[in-house]
Structure formats: C-alpha cells, structure tokens
Amino acid sequence: MSVVLITIVSLAGLGAIAAMILYAASKKFQVFEDPRIDEVEEVLPATNCGGCGLPGCRAFAEALVKADDISSMNCPVGGADTMNAVAGILGKEAGAAIPMVAVVRCNGSCEHAPKTTNYQGAQTCAVVSALYGGETGCAFGCDGLGDCVTSCKFDAMYMDDETGLPVIIEENCVACGACVDACPKNIIELRKKGPKSRRIFVSCVNKDKGAPAKKACAVACIGCSKCFKVCPHDAIEMKDNLAYIDYEKCKLCRKCVPECPTKAIHELNFPPPKPKVKKEEPETTPAE
Structure with missing residues (x-):
C-alpha cells in the first residue's frame, strides 16, 4: 500500500471518529427549544421595539412560553388582539391591558422659555444634557433636538418648528416607550389614554422653587399647591416644588385646571x- 493511500485512509478514519464524537456530543448537550416559541413569535408584530421590556420579539416569545401566568405581560404594538392570539397558542389567559400613550411634560416653547445661550455642538439632546443645562434658563426643559423623534419607529412624533417641542401623533403612538428612554430630561411619560382619549397632566418637570421656575419659563409649575387643595380625589401629589397628577386616581373632573x-x-x-349663565333676578316693582 502506497504512502498516499495510507494517508488517505488514516485521514478518513480520523474524520469518521471525529464525526462520531461530535454527533455524540451534540446529542448529549442538545438544548431543547419549545416549538411554541416559533408559533408565538409568528403572531408578534416583529417590530423589536422593546416596549414589552425585553430586547425583541423573540425574547418576548420565549418569556411568554416560559411564564405560568401571562396576564400581566403585554405587547404594546400588537395590543389585545395579539395577546389573545398568544393566549390561544399557549392555552393561557391574557390580561386586559390599559391603553397608554406618550405625553410631553414640557411647555417651554420659544415663546415661554426664550433662549439664553446658543449651542453650536453635536445636535443631539444626549450630548447637550451631558454638557450643560440647555439653551434656556430652565435646566429641566426640552433640549429640542429630537432624540425622541429619532427613536420612534412608528412615525408618532415630530418636532414643531414654531414651538421647538416634540408633538405626539396620538393615532400612531403604540406606547412602546422608546421616546421615554431616549429623552435625557425625562419629560416624556406614558400615561393612560383615558376615556375618549381625554387626559389631564402637569406639563412641567421643573423642580426649582416658584420664583426661579417662573423666571425661566412663563408656564412652569411654581409649586403653589392650589391644584392640590381643590382635587377631591387625592390625585395630585406635591413633591420637589412640583405638582404631579396620578392618572390612576384622576377622575378627569378638571377642577384643578382653572386653579x-x-x-x-x-x-x-x-x-x-x-359658559356660565347668570341667573336674572326678577324685577321688583316699587310698592305704591
């Protein structure tokens, strides 16, 4: 037998032995994956927005399959229809998710909070917030460079050229929370949509005391507590010179608004x- 043939046979034998070892190892260390994960992933919207609290739809599908109870888990993009479909696949009961929507808690427009400096650096809110308080006198307000708009995958936001503030397009918002995470000033919040999409909230996050807050922005919350005192439902909390309306407790009575x-x-x-109609007093005829 020639040297070449011996070499070929030896290599073939070694290859066969290695293949058998690898096959045995793959069987021994094989990781079982529940086939329902693929089924659940198929009914998810595949946006990978992270609104469920997990890095993507695949991770959410895995979590749904592993969970004993999915009633508290929700896909904000797919909504109730998607979660009911998931529940049908898994034989579990889906919870009733409260419809949420993003709101911008800052009204410091160019008119209300004029610029005091002119920033010339990188045009992102993250950079501006890391460097200094911003171009206006309010260190808590919107930087106006649209990091939130860039983060939105659903065309649910745009920057208003007149006010310099982000605007939420309610019908497009799926409450994924990407804009909330993108805002370094924490001025965007997910709140309950409310009946007929009616909502009441304090559009300010300025924690300065009354006089400095009012000086920085004409429409800032000054912590006067007038709204707190008239709320009949204990829905308003005063903390750090700032009023906050709890949407779970608020009954939308609007008594706080004019205060x-x-x-x-x-x-x-x-x-x-x-408009309030004044009651006319009956005319009195002078006694004769």
Whole structure:
C-alpha cells in the first residue's frame, strides 16, 4: 500500500471518529427549544421595539412560553388582539391591558422659555444634557433636538418648528416607550389614554422653587399647591416644588385646571367648557 493511500485512509478514519464524537456530543448537550416559541413569535408584530421590556420579539416569545401566568405581560404594538392570539397558542389567559400613550411634560416653547445661550455642538439632546443645562434658563426643559423623534419607529412624533417641542401623533403612538428612554430630561411619560382619549397632566418637570421656575419659563409649575387643595380625589401629589397628577386616581373632573396660575396643567381632547349663565333676578316693582 502506497504512502498516499495510507494517508488517505488514516485521514478518513480520523474524520469518521471525529464525526462520531461530535454527533455524540451534540446529542448529549442538545438544548431543547419549545416549538411554541416559533408559533408565538409568528403572531408578534416583529417590530423589536422593546416596549414589552425585553430586547425583541423573540425574547418576548420565549418569556411568554416560559411564564405560568401571562396576564400581566403585554405587547404594546400588537395590543389585545395579539395577546389573545398568544393566549390561544399557549392555552393561557391574557390580561386586559390599559391603553397608554406618550405625553410631553414640557411647555417651554420659544415663546415661554426664550433662549439664553446658543449651542453650536453635536445636535443631539444626549450630548447637550451631558454638557450643560440647555439653551434656556430652565435646566429641566426640552433640549429640542429630537432624540425622541429619532427613536420612534412608528412615525408618532415630530418636532414643531414654531414651538421647538416634540408633538405626539396620538393615532400612531403604540406606547412602546422608546421616546421615554431616549429623552435625557425625562419629560416624556406614558400615561393612560383615558376615556375618549381625554387626559389631564402637569406639563412641567421643573423642580426649582416658584420664583426661579417662573423666571425661566412663563408656564412652569411654581409649586403653589392650589391644584392640590381643590382635587377631591387625592390625585395630585406635591413633591420637589412640583405638582404631579396620578392618572390612576384622576377622575378627569378638571377642577384643578382653572386653579393653576401659570396654565401648567394641560387638558387634552375635552370639549370647551360651557359658559356660565347668570341667573336674572326678577324685577321688583316699587310698592305704591
């Protein structure tokens, strides 16, 4: 037998032995994956937005399959229809998710909070916030460079050229929370949509005391507590010179709105208030 043939046979034998070893190892260390994960992933929207709290739809599908109870788990993009489909696949019960929407808690427009400096650096809110307080006198307000808009995958936001603030397109918002995470000033919040999409919230996050806050922005919350005192539902909390309305407790009575001296409390999608009609006093005829 020639040297070449011996070499070929030896290599073939070694290859066969190695293949058998690898096959045995793969069987021994094989990781079982529940086939339902693929089924669940197929009904998810495949946006990988992270709104469920996990890095993507695949990770969410795995978590759903492993969970004993999925009633508290929700896909904000797919909504109730998607979660009901998932529940059907897994034989579990889906919870009733509360519809949420993003709101911008800053009204410091160019008119209300004029610029005091002119920033010339990298045009991102993250960089501006890392360097200094911003171009206006309010260190808590929107930087206006649109990191939130860039983060949104659903065309649910845009920057208003007139005000310099982000605007939420409600019908496009899926409450994924990407804009919330992208804002370095924490001015964007997910709140309950409310009946007929009606919401009331304090559009300010300035924690300065009244006078400095009002000086920096004409429509800032000054911590006067007037709204807190008139709320009949204990829905308003005063903390760090700032009022906050708890959307779980708020009954949308609107009693707080006219009390705010700076108009920092916003009411969305309400009909205009009815004008108060003064009762006419009956005419009295002089006694003869």
